Amino acid sequence: MKCVNDFRLRFGKQELVPIIIGGMGVDISTAELALEAARLGGIGHISDAMIQTVTDRRFKTHFVKEKLKLYKYNVANPDKSDVLFDLGRLAEATQMHVGRAMEAKRGDGLIFINCMEKLTMNAPRQTLRVRLSAALDAGIDGITLSAGLHLGSFALIEDHPRFRDAKLGIIVSSLRALQVFLRKNAKLNRLPDYVVVEGPLAGGHLGFSMDWAKYDLRTIMAEIQQYLQAEKLDIPLIPAGGIFTGSDAVSFLENGAAAVQVATRFTVTHESGLPEKVMQEYFKASEDDIEVNTISPTGYPMRMLKNSPAIGSGIRPNCEAFGYLLDGSGNCAYVTAYNREVAAHPAAKKISVKDKTCLCTHMRNFDCWTCGHYTYRLKDTTSRLADGSYQVLSAEHVFRDYQFSTDQKIALPLP
Numbered sequence: 001m002k003c004v005n006d007f008r009l010r011f012g013k014q015e016l017v018p019i020i021i022g023g024m025g026v027d028i029s030t031a032e033l034a035l036e037a038a039r040l041g042g043i044g045h046i047s048d049a050m051i052q053t054v055t056d057r058r059f060k061t062h063f064v065k066e067k068l069k070l071y072k073y074n075v076a077n078p079d080k081s082d083v084l085f086d087l088g089r090l091a092e093a094t095q096m097h098v099g100r101a102m103e104a105k106r107g108d109g110l111i112f113i114n115c116m117e118k119l120t121m122n123a124p125r126q127t128l129r130v131r132l133s134a135a136l137d138a139g140i141d142g143i144t145l146s147a148g149l150h151l152g153s154f155a156l157i158e159d160h161p162r163f164r165d166a167k168l169g170i171i172v173s174s175l176r177a178l179q180v181f182l183r184k185n186a187k188l189n190r191l192p193d194y195v196v197v198e199g200p201l202a203g204g205h206l207g208f209s210m211d212w213a214k215y216d217l218r219t220i221m222a223e224i225q226q227y228l229q230a231e232k233l234d235i236p237l238i239p240a241g242g243i244f245t246g247s248d249a250v251s252f253l254e255n256g257a258a259a260v261q262v263a264t265r266f267t268v269t270h271e272s273g274l275p276e277k278v279m280q281e282y283f284k285a286s287e288d289d290i291e292v293n294t295i296s297p298t299g300y301p302m303r304m305l306k307n308s309p310a311i312g313s314g315i316r317p318n319c320e321a322f323g324y325l326l327d328g329s330g331n332c333a334y335v336t337a338y339n340r341e342v343a344a345h346p347a348a349k350k351i352s353v354k355d356k357t358c359l360c361t362h363m364r365n366f367d368c369w370t371c372g373h374y375t376y377r378l379k380d381t382t383s384r385l386a387d388g389s390y391q392v393l394s395a396e397h398v399f400r401d402y403q404f405s406t407d408q409k410i411a412l413p414l415p
């Protein structure tokens with residue numbers, strides 16, 4: 001019986017363990033987690049979501065405080081169009097976050113960065129160009145573009161000296177999205193080095209509508225494989241979403257996947273950025289405790305635990321400090337929803353906003369408990385401690401379990 005370790009992900013002459021830990025925004029996929037994946041011969045992602053906040057937390061810098069100081073005059077103003085990112089400071093934070101991770105890298109694996117295009121930051125093209133270029137400058141091994149159609153994104157960095165040497169990949173959830181991307185990028189003469197095919201059971205934002213349950217990862221993979229074969233395009237495909245055991249991964253690898261991307265099982269490891277209290281919520285969750293809802297201002301459905309503090313919260317938008325979801329005209333769906341509720345309840349001290357959430361603030365504070373569909377199985381991957389809590393795992397344990405397990409088995413950790 002085969003295990004994941006019988007396969008290799010090949011990039012040119014380089015061979016890797018075909019396990020990729022997916023990006024998990026606002027520092028759930030920490031540098032520590034990505035470094036473990038790289039040390040063990042696979043690929044780990046850091047995320048560039050809210051990178052200034054993350055850098056402040058990691059390196060005691062003051063990017064957020066300085067931005068807030070600059071725009072403090074605007075805090076009570078419902079119009080956020082003035083609030084812009086300083087591109088130089090954005091590059092600095094990115095270079096620090098990426099550069100330090102790359103300096104610490106050991107082993108034969110790689111570290112990639114996950115860039116969510118839906119973080120439009122009140123100047124979508126300019127800020128994305130800086131984020132991508134600064135990550136390349138700082139030596140990132142690869143960039144995975146997520147949450148968006150990525151249509152003009154490769155072109156933003158085509159003049160960068162590392163444009164053809166760094167690995168560049170995209171996440172798609174349908175054949176159609178891939179076809180549109182390939183058509184729009186044909187003139188760049190540069191195919192993606194890999195395509196992550198993310199199905200409807202993934203965590204974070206979904207590339208589906210609320211009818212996500214009608215879709216299935218294996219079917220989408222098969223459609224894309226057939227298309228690439230017919231077009232004679234050789235692009236490694238990496239399925240993601242609901243691959244919970246080593247055996248699940250093997251069944252994809254046997255069917256032509258180049259590697260698998262996984263995330264949920266790593267949310268409950270010491271290296272994950274989630275606070276331990278939140279990890280216990282993930283462990284405890286039952287299937288009924290998880291929902292896909294539309295409260296993310298990005299417009300994409302998002303999967304999360306129903307008891308996330310972010311749901312129904314009516315906090316004041318924090319765009320002067322954060323502002324990652326402001327579109328190019330200073331709008332965010334949460335700001336609109338918040339202003340509507342304030343106008344409807346002028347005397348209220350505290351309001352609740354039900355249809356949208358302030359994703360920046362709540363993701364930053366680990367109060368939006370986004371998770372994969374199989375989060376309810378995490379309790380089966382560990383042991384219960386005497387006090388009733390669940391034992392947090394090590395990333396190495398989970399990685400090796402994916403790498404070597406067979407027969408749908410999941411190895412429990414040593415006590």
Ligand SMILES: Cc1cc2nc3c(=O)[nH]c(=O)nc-3n(C[C@H](O)[C@H](O)[C@H](O)COP(=O)(O)O)c2cc1C
Pocket residue numbers: 021022023024025026028047049114116146147171198201202203204205240241242243244261262263264265267370371372373374
């Ligand atoms: C907690 C969590 C946060 C995530 N955040 C992001 C993100 O910021 N960007 C992204 O592209 N994917 C994100 N994802 C998706 C993962 O990178 C990955 O593709 C997917 O969850 C894999 O499926 P699995 O969790 O069932 O293993 C997130 C997943 C989880 C569980």
